[in-house]
Amino acid sequence: MTRAFVFPGQGSQFIGMGKELAQASEAAKLVFEEVDDALSQSLSKLMWDGEEDELRLTENTQPALMATSMAVVRTLESESGKKIADLASHVAGHSLGEYSALASVGAFSLADTARLLKLRGQAMQRAVPVGEGAMAAILGPSFDTVLEIVEEASQGEVCVAANDNADGQVVVSGHKGAVERAIEIAKAKGAKRGMLLPVSAPFHCPLMQPAADEMRYALADTQINEPALPVIANVLAAPVGNPDGIKNLLVEQVTASVRWRESVGSMSSLGITEIVEAGAGKVLCGLARRIDKSLSATNMQEMADIERFIEDL
Template identity: 45%
Template sequence: MTNPALAFVFPGQGSQQIGMLADAAQAFPEVVATFSEASSVLGYDLWDLCQNGTQEEINQTERTQPLLLTSSVALYRAWQAQGGAVPATMAGHSLGEWSALVCSGVLAFEDAVRLVRERGRLMQEAVPAGEGAMAAVIGLDDQAVEAACAESAQGAVVSAVNYNSPGQVVIAGSAAAVERAIEACKSAGAKRALPLPVSAPFHTELMRPAAEKLAPQIEATAFHAPETPVIHNVHAKTESDPAAIKALMVEQIYSPVRWTECVQAMASSGTQQLVECGPGKVLAGLAKRIDRSLSAFNIEKPEQLSDAVKAVAS
């Protein structure tokens, strides 16, 4: 049964850790089966990689993206198997939007694994290592961050790319321009502005070549109308037309993630309980900053999943 007050959110890059989901795999056969399915598509053992590989290996974007997609889908399948309520809405942060599309029935899991591996590869290739950068800006309003980026660009690319919560914005672009924008944000009164350990400037115009290369592959993949509405990063609205969803997933690669607006859209549509479906608890923390009235749950551990199933029973 659908719980009209329940939303599911799916994390993006940065939530990956060696050893993640180890407990869940022992408790839920769906986790093992989902990783096995992904491994057969990828041609390597994804479970072995995330349990026995190195952090450096799982931080390679073309591996990170299938890994996080698989983790989120595995936990959602475990949620379903445990009798968890059907959410009324879904959203994913950046890469996590692909997890939301799979769990809402828009596209097959195997197709998503193929596409996000290619998405990761193309995004990494779009800007040579060392030429792009990202930074987190804390304690400055959106307009001030945007103004700092505009004055720092000087003909290069730097822009706000993740509106994560009020007072927390990520900027990205060419390395020198990001460096200038960090200083400009500090001068404008930011509490902190610090570089992130990411090798490519995601969600900027510099990613447009990657989007253009991925577009034909997205176009050739079967997409369906969502069974559960998904709020999209690009405009913080839902979309039911498969062709429009394909276009949004291309545009998403070089457009900002409007996460604050996505969570606000959920809250205004009646969401009271939010489940973060994937490793970590970044999105649950952001949700509480965006709207204090929301109850947020994490389900990476078996006991967390069981407790959340009971807490959000429809």
């Protein structure tokens, strides 16, 4: 098998995601109901009829994106009569998408995944007071150049490369003043663009250590099964399948850089030629094409997408 399923992270959310699929598929409808029950919250109502600002809250965004991805997975499995393990050789996800990937191959139950992501979002928000941290996209420079930029920008504060998304697309994270300095330094070094991102906390940097500590305790009390397929971990940019390894990497992931460019490169080296993005949006499809133009990349978020995929099997 030369196919990998990948799962989107924060930034792909939008009001209405998953609604069409829930109306068309009983399997998808049951996913949203199970997530609502697990959280004792009508998350689906917020996703479909709520306000963008409320959905953008990290504690809502994370389980909402996972629920949408798992609705796609469960619908695909129901309609095709095949499990994800029959349709791919690996899975991966961007940041919170790694939890979706793990749920898709049975490492976590759906309810546990929802609860973990709700807590993860809350813990990340608690870790840094609003206004003290920031994230910014730096477009143009190589990853190595961005490493030089953040080192220069730090000046005793935290400033790191948080997301290595693709060549010329790196996100930096840390104290707000340091991130703002990084934008100016990047522009002076010829960056095409540097812009603050509309996020509520500085993810994937050392300031998130309190959140990592909370996730360590939560994951210690959560059943983790051996996944049906290897999961390419953000922290390693390499496959992992051992439950203890998965647990440790998810804790580390909170403060570590998302090595997505390298993860896609790892997929290519493993012989993967087709990437299917399951869930909201097409962000990971776009990144895959930038990273390796030889890769086929398609997204799957509505019933018509799933039907087309099954027809082509």
